[in-house]
Amino acid sequence: MxxxxxxxxxxxxxxxxxxxxxxxxxxxxxxxxxxxxxxxxxxxxxxxxxxxxxxxxxxxxxxxxxxxxxxxxxxxxxxGRRFLGVKLTSDRLFAVVTDLTARPLAEYEEALRSRSVEDAVAQIGGAYERLSREHPDISAAGIGLAGEVVSVSGRQIVLQSPFLGWREVPLADLVGERLGVPATAENDVRALTAAEHWFGVGAGYESMVLITVGTGIGVGMVVDDRVVVGAGGKAGNLEHLPIDPGGPRCQRGHRGCLASYLSNAAIVAALRTPGLDYASVLDLARGGDPAALQAFRDAGHALGVLAATLANTLDPEKIVVTGDGIAVTELARAEVDAAIATHRSPDEAPLALDIQPFEFAEWARAGAVLAIRDFLRF
Incomplete structure (x- = not known):
């Protein structure tokens, strides 16, 4: 070997x-x-x-x-080098080992034992040990998760991760100590944006936008060949972009914002029927249920407004849409395109969206790309 x-x-x-x-x-x-x-x-x-x-x-x-x-x-x-990539969701851990070019060599996933920081770090350590038996000499690790991740005095801190219930967690330090190799952590959408920019659908472009729709709504941006982070590490936080001032309220009390239409929870809430989940509403829409279809149409309109706003603001070469709520582009593409046309200048070229149904292994690969970029200190 x-x-x-x-x-x-x-x-x-x-x-x-x-x-x-x-x-x-x-x-x-x-x-x-x-x-x-x-x-x-x-x-x-x-x-x-x-x-x-x-x-x-x-x-x-x-x-x-x-x-x-x-x-x-x-x-x-x-x-020449191997890297561990990890994606944490609210209930599962996805891990990959890649080579220096971010090509996956092995994959692993399991349910999280709990949402405690200690258990998550221990499970990342277990995944590292399992994968390194076949692919030893892993040089570094990267972890992507939903939430706000910032650099404080040179340390990466998870300020908050609502789905995991974490606040002010020095995840990179804890994982690095557990594995014995350098570790880095980042917001998962920003990590995926960086991965696709270097090694995926955005390779070769100096500017791009990646929109994720589903449980949450995320926006990653590349401008002048660099991922945009922002002064406080919160660039791309557009969940509460106004869509309709007379619309429903989101969980934070904003009326008619993006989150009140486009998130999976908002689509379910629009039916006002107890006991439904997103998968059930999706089945109803695909079966022609009028209320479910309208919920997706409203979500499609919101997605179109978001895409047009980003296109008008950044003028990117490419806009990618992905996430576990990507069915909105299947069920409401006409509404997406109509909203884009309404909010774009008639003189602008048509805006083409690159729809990418990435699996969680791709999000884990993004963690490995974080480690590669950290290795290069980029």
């Missing part, structure tokens, strides 16, 4: 070179030097260090332009 060795921390130039190869694919030395503004001598030293650490390999000669001589091309060695 092949193992990997963890060398000395990477220098800034080494991290920049490795990121260039990870995100943009194989490059010649000349291409990397131009992109990063490095001298030939500096790049030679950087390349040697990355090869010695098993992170980069030298490939065959390739003609990289219309003219000129063939150049030796540098490639990332995917097996």
């Amino acid at each position: 092949e193992t990997t060795s963890v060398g000395a921390p990477l220098s800034g130039l080494e991290r920049g070179t490795l990121r260039e190869l990870l995100v943009h694919g194989p490059r010649s030395r000349a291409e990397i030097a131009r992109e990063l503004g490095m001298s030939r001598a500096s790049l030679t030293r950087v390349t040697r260090a990355l090869v010695d650490q098993g992170l980069v390999t030298e490939g065959a000669l390739e003609l990289r332009g219309a003219t000129g001589r063939p150049s030796e091309v540098l490639h990332v060695r995917p097996e």
